[in-house]
Amino acid sequence: MSPDSPAVPGPGGSEESAWEQMLRSMLGPAADEAIAEMRARGLDPAALAAQSGLPDDPQALRAVFAQMQNLLAAGGDEPVNWQVAHDLARQQASVGGDPSLTPAQTQAALDALSVAELWLDAATDLPPSTGTARAWSRAEWVEATLPTWRTLSEPVASSLSIALAETLGGALPEGLDTGALPGAAAIDPTAMLRRLGSAVFGMQVGHAAGTLARETFGTTDIGLPLLDRPAPALVPTNVDAFAEGLDAPVEEVRLFLALREAAATRLFTHVPWLRAHLLGAVDAYARGITVDVDQLEEAVRSIDPSDADALREALSGGVFAPHTTPAQQAALERLETSLALVEGWVDEVASTAALPHLPHTVALREMIRRRRAAGGPAEQTFATLVGLELRPRRLREASALWAQIGRDGGTDARDAVWDHPDLLPTTEDLDDPTGYTARRAAAVDESADLDRALAEILGEEPGTQE
Template sequence: MSSDNPATPDPGGSDVPAWEQMLRAVLGEGAQDAIRELQARGIDPAAMAEASGLPSDPAALEQVFSQVQKMLALSGDQPVNWQMAHDLARQQAAAGGDPSLSAEQVRQVRDAFAVAELWLDAVTDLPPAAVTSSAWSRAEWVEATLPTWRTLTEPIATSLSAALVGALGSSLPTDTPALPGGIDATQLLRRLGSAVFGMQVGQGAGTLAREVFGTTDVGLPLVATPAPALVPANVDAFAEGLDAPADEVRLFLALRESAATRLFTHVPWLRAHLFGTVETYARGISIDADQLEEAVRSVDPTDAAALQAALSSGVFAPHTTPEQKAALERLETALALVEGWVDEVTAAAALPHLPHAVALREMVRRRRAAGGPAEQTFASLVGLELRPRRLRDAAALWAQITRDSGPEARDAVWAHPDLLPGKEDLDDPTGYAARRAAAVDETADVDRALAEIFGEDPGTGGPGTDGSGSSKGD
């Protein structure tokens, strides 16, 4: 074997070439068998390592070993490598600095939430959530929200992993021997998919940690028990580019966070409704095998930069079926309704008190409509966008309901999922009241018809005609 290849001391004290350490890190006891197999086929592992640009620096080499072990860990076939996702999310969140919060920053956030709750009491019947508000660093935001990213992405990753194996598994040679450690080609595919999802989720969550203001400004509740929270570093960064004072910006964003928290707290079916729609989408995931094979052929696996660019551009994005398009449309409508309600209620609470309320409302609207790089990462990975494209239409609908029937009627729409407005209501907010009245009349007609069939008095809801529920004979 070539002696020119870089080597670092192993735990036993002998000099071991870097390429051999890499094989040992990945394959464990099977490394020597793999080396003998390569040499028997006339392949020089040292030459391969030199051509691949394996680092000679011990610290860099150790980092490579760590990453490879994480990517192909033998701890199980999870659809997402969550350790990798967690570590990468924390690294991304800390990029550019993430200092601990000062006592003053915590006090400012709590004071903003206290004022926000008072202002919201005047414009909505939904009461405050009986929880404590929080101020978080970016790292704390990652730790608090990563369990929900798991709930959100794991069904999609599971379906996509199965589709990936189904699409590529049939093209694998049937006589391919198992890798050392008993890993067959199918398991390797699953673990590769798990690593890809771990990198993408970690990258997305970590980047979001540098962008979001709280726990609800992506439209979905990112903590299991809704509680208002703000990330002061992101709030301050947002305020730097505006004409409004930082205190006013903080108050406006606290209003939005508190309003959304009230909604998710007192409409208990809403979180399950949103996540259930995501699961419906996930169950129908399939992959266009021809498109995937063409994409794989176009990627040079030895070019790390090209591979990363391909993954980010959606090489493994699923083929969207008509059923999935319908599920995505339902999700899009629901997200728009949530964002629109929060937008309308926040504006009603802020306008009497904040001089820059109109400008701040428009800035937040544009920010949500455009989406950031993290949201684009999730969209390219699973075809799932968390942006409410119809935010303005939804806000106009809630404003119309308020004008027609008052804020009590606006908030009462959330009493049951069957009462939620649909796409046609976003298309024509002014006709919502007439359509709702027609639907009520249609339901009443059905009730009367059923009453006649079962011999009930439609005016009383019970048998007989005396209004007491007793039959005429009684």
């Protein structure tokens, strides 16, 4: 308690802090119940103020509360406060500097993507993307990809915001009127908690996207297409930083990364169902998340409610402890297999295109594989936020499978596997790449037998069914 704000006698004759005075001015008759509830949960109102560094002064605390109300009111009813996410992502992206690209940097990136397209023509039958190639600063990468982060994060944010409100809402006293504070609009307590969750998730998404902006090379590094309309792009600042200290020249590193970006963009452009397939698996997993309420309540007791950063760290520390249901496990398996197949195809095609031209292809390929297997800080943050890891656990097996399909049937057969999601290899195929061709042939024969049986039942000639 500050010397300028001495304790005053409370209703029972005991001294109470300015923090408790503020609660009484805010809650009115409900203050006694609220303070008793907080202490029953192990929260000492006076200690909270001291630990959080807040001023032990009613007027100052009212101002802090009004500022918080303004923040919460700005978030609306969305599960993620996207203004907070956007602003924090831009701040995080600029950590360490994010100067505008020079004309030379832009031209070098565009030239690398142009050369990559020429080399890829010899390695795949999929044609180049129709999107315009780009060279972006980190801030420009944030602006271009944030809409997809919205698609990825809102399902889980919605589920967890509801859980947060339901878990903590019962602890709030009835009749809470935040409008009693000068400069603060009245708001329903449950709505306030949801908006608090929205602001916290905005911080979480912004932190992840902004951190990834300092690590990513293009728009396809995490295996998911981050643009609604695929187009190849490079972030030259990150490419140059990655090349520092490597034995390979920066020009060679840039070309290798351009090959990977261009190959993945070709895939997402000319396999129209693939983006929805991947994002749908993320959505199916996220919407099935349930919350361990007991663990959430236990964690909340140890959190300073005035510290949004503490709440964000608690969320990123796994407070919600998602329980994996059978449906989620199936969605997770589909996603992990699909991610491995996408990355494996890109790995195989880009390396095949690079080998005749880049002396360090083998070393660069291995370095990228290890980088993807380890994941970076942003990917780990996102893994906690969405509840799953966006990295291909079986990249090497998938690369071997695509190489085997190419040896057995050529690039036509390899690329034709993407014609329909039902043709995608399975985990069994990743376990045994050499047996894929035989299993696929057996499946085709089985389908032909079924067609013949149906034709006989319907009295038609085989192959005439529409």
